[in-house]
Amino acid sequence: MVEVQTCQTMAEAAASLGEGARYLGGGTIVMRQVNYGDQSFHRIVRALQPERGVRGDVQGLRIGAGTTMADLLASSEVRFLHPVARQIGGPAIRNMATLGGNLFAQNPYGDLAVALLALDAQVVMSGGQAQPMERFLAERGHLRGLVEAVSLPRPQPGTFYFRKVSRVKPKGVSVMSLAGCLRSGDPRVVFGNMGPAPTRARAAERALAGGLSEAAISAACSVCTEGLAPADDALASAWYRREVAAVHLRRMLDSGASD
Amino acid sequence: MAKTPVTFTLNDAEAALFVDPGAALVDVLRRGAGDLTPKQGCAQGTCGACTVLIDGVPHLSCLTLAETVQGRHVETTSGLAGGPDLHPLQKAFIEGFAAQCGFCTSGMLMAAKSLLDQTPDPTRDQVIEAISGNLCRCTGYEPIVDAILTAAAEMQGRPAQQGVR
Numbered sequence: 001m002v003e004v005q006t007c008q009t010m011a012e013a014a015a016s017l018g019e020g021a022r023y024l025g026g027g028t029i030v031m032r033q034v035n036y037g038d039q040s041f042h043r044i045v046r047a048l049q050p051e052r053g054v055r056g057d058v059q060g061l062r063i064g065a066g067t068t069m070a071d072l073l074a075s076s077e078v079r080f081l082h083p084v085a086r087q088i089g090g091p092a093i094r095n096m097a098t099l100g101g102n103l104f105a106q107n108p109y110g111d112l113a114v115a116l117l118a119l120d121a122q123v124v125m126s127g128g129q130a131q132p133m134e135r136f137l138a139e140r141g142h143l144r145g146l147v148e149a150v151s152l153p154r155p156q157p158g159t160f161y162f163r164k165v166s167r168v169k170p171k172g173v174s175v176m177s178l179a180g181c182l183r184s185g186d187p188r189v190v191f192g193n194m195g196p197a198p199t200r201a202r203a204a205e206r207a208l209a210g211g212l213s214e215a216a217i218s219a220a221c222s223v224c225t226e227g228l229a230p231a232d233d234a235l236a237s238a239w240y241r242r243e244v245a246a247v248h249l250r251r252m253l254d255s256g257a258s259d
Numbered sequence: 260m261a262k263t264p265v266t267f268t269l270n271d272a273e274a275a276l277f278v279d280p281g282a283a284l285v286d287v288l289r290r291g292a293g294d295l296t297p298k299q300g301c302a303q304g305t306c307g308a309c310t311v312l313i314d315g316v317p318h319l320s321c322l323t324l325a326e327t328v329q330g331r332h333v334e335t336t337s338g339l340a341g342g343p344d345l346h347p348l349q350k351a352f353i354e355g356f357a358a359q360c361g362f363c364t365s366g367m368l369m370a371a372k373s374l375l376d377q378t379p380d381p382t383r384d385q386v387i388e389a390i391s392g393n394l395c396r397c398t399g400y401e402p403i404v405d406a407i408l409t410a411a412a413e414m415q416g417r418p419a420q421q422g423v424r
Contacts, residue, residue: 001260002281004326024324028304031322034281035302044281044324070316090392091370092310092317171391 002034003043010065013047014126014146021045023146026068026096028089029105050100051149054078060153062124065100065146069093069112080160080259084115084179087164090171100147104140107193108173108235111164113137114192117200118179119160121152137197159183160259163252165244167235175236176245178252184211189220189249194228194241202227204249217253221246267328269294270338278325285309285320288335296336296365300394307393310366311335317373317392336365339372347410348372357406359397366393371407380415383408 005021007013017023021043024030030044050066054075061077072078072085073094088111089097102112103123116133123136126146133150136143161180166172177192189204203223208216230241262277269292276291283302288294288311300308302321309320312334339346348371351357358364367390374381374389381389386407387400395403412418 001279003260004263004280004324006326027322027324027327028319031283031324032303035283035321046324046327089304090307091373091389092307092319092392093304095316095318096322170388 002041005043005045007045007047008049010047010050010126010146010148013045016045017144017146023047023100025050025066025098025101028093028097029101029109050098056154060151062149062151063099064149065098065103067099068095069097070095072099080155081112081115083162083258084112084164087111087166087170099150103136103147103150107196107231108175108233110192110198111174111177114177114190114198115160115162115179116150116152117198118181118188118190119152119155120181120188121150123147124149124151133198134200140197155181155259156183157259158257160257161252161255162258163248163255165248173235176230176241176248178248180208180252182208182212182253182257185209189224191224191228191245194225194230194245196229196231199228201225201249212253217250220253221250224249263326265326265329267330268332270334274333282325283321284311284318284323284325284328284333287325288320288333294335294337298362298365300362300366305394306363306366307370307390308363308366310369310393312369312373315373315376317370319392334369334372336368339368346372347413348375348407351406351410351413352403355402355406355409357399357402359395359399363393363395363397367395367403371410374407375411375414380411381408 020041022030022041024044024046051064052066054077055062056077069085069088072081121133122130124130126148159182164177165175174193179190181188187205187208189201192198201224203226204220207220225242225245230238232238260280265278266275274292278287285297285299288297297320298308300306304319304322310317311320370390370393386404
């Protein structure tokens with residue numbers, strides 16, 4: 001049986017975390033582990049007032065870790081993220097699942113983290129220090145501390161792309177998910193569920209650095225699986241994922257920006 | 260380990276219970292409050308059979324830490340009927356044969372109630388989206404969607420368009 005510790009603020013919760021403790025956000029990850037008798041933790045820490053909601057200023061956007069998918073869908077500030085949030089779970093999951101939890105979601109979940117990596121988000125830890133998504137994702141398995149929020153620059157209109165590939169519509173987990181922030185010069189192309197964590201397809205990014213010409217798209221598609229390490233799971237084999245990745249990258253680019 | 264006191268509104272009544280640490284709301288509703296309408300299906304947020312409304316919006320009670328509903332309003336299927344009078348959704352489910360084994364039905368009803376509370380006259384696509392987190396292993400989705408549209412029509416005071424796809 002687990003012990004539950006209820007804190008007022010995220011700072012208090014961060015201070016209470018430690019060996020054998022897990023932070024409870026929306027519950028969609030941690031309560032599932034509790035229900036299945038996960039023995040890797042014996043204490044749940046939660047905060048009554050997590051940072052929740054979207055705040056925008058001239059610098060960019062800050063989204064609290066306690067912001068749910070439904071909150072994102074209700075915010076006009078992050079309209080570009082609506083296609084991402086809308087495809088996560090059904091309505092009940094979207095009312096519960098938080099941005100903070102999605103940053104730690106293991107395959108086949110974590111579509112929002114894919115988008116946030118493409119958007120060059122910074123992960124703000126309780127205490128204020130921030131680190132880029134890419135470093136955060138590399139270290140998330142052995143991280144100390146608590147995620148308070150993410151901050152990100154507003155994408156230029158018409159540059160953000162997202163595609164989720166699932167076998168069940170309208171709700172299904174990802175065979176893979178793809179996100180792109182395709183500003184000229186320094187584009188981002190990110191694949192989810194094509195490795196242990198969301199991964200940038202750097203060869204594809206280099207191919208698209210000069211713009212979205214047909215030749216550039218073809219070049220990007222031909223090299224898009226370089227550096228990716230998909231696994232076999234119940235949804236698809238690693239071989240299948242490698243075979244179809246280019247098809248979905250092309251479809252994402254052909255279908256146009258989602259903002 | 261010490262139990263935690265939790266008070267909340269369950270349908271139209273006040274509930275005051277002591278819950279085990281880490282207990283999920285579905286267990287507390289079923290074993291503590293004796294409300295057997297939320298079903299424990301997958302216990303991992305996949306099937307939607309345990310769907311209840313918390314402060315009017317759908318939540319999965321298997322993934323809700325029970326003590327987090329302190330002071331909140333929880334609605335389950337047992338609160339849908341008004342005495343002997345079934346809710347239009349329940350009537351439509353019965354008349355439209357929308358329940359086969361029945362295990363998903365209470366979750367479907369709560370997801371549908373939430374939809375109709377916010378969108379009284381939904382399109383077929385909106386109904387499908389609203390129940391997209393609820394699995395029916397009898398695969399009887401078409402009668403369920405029809406029943407929700409029928410109930411919506413009845414609640415709007417117009418004749419149901421049976422079989423409209």
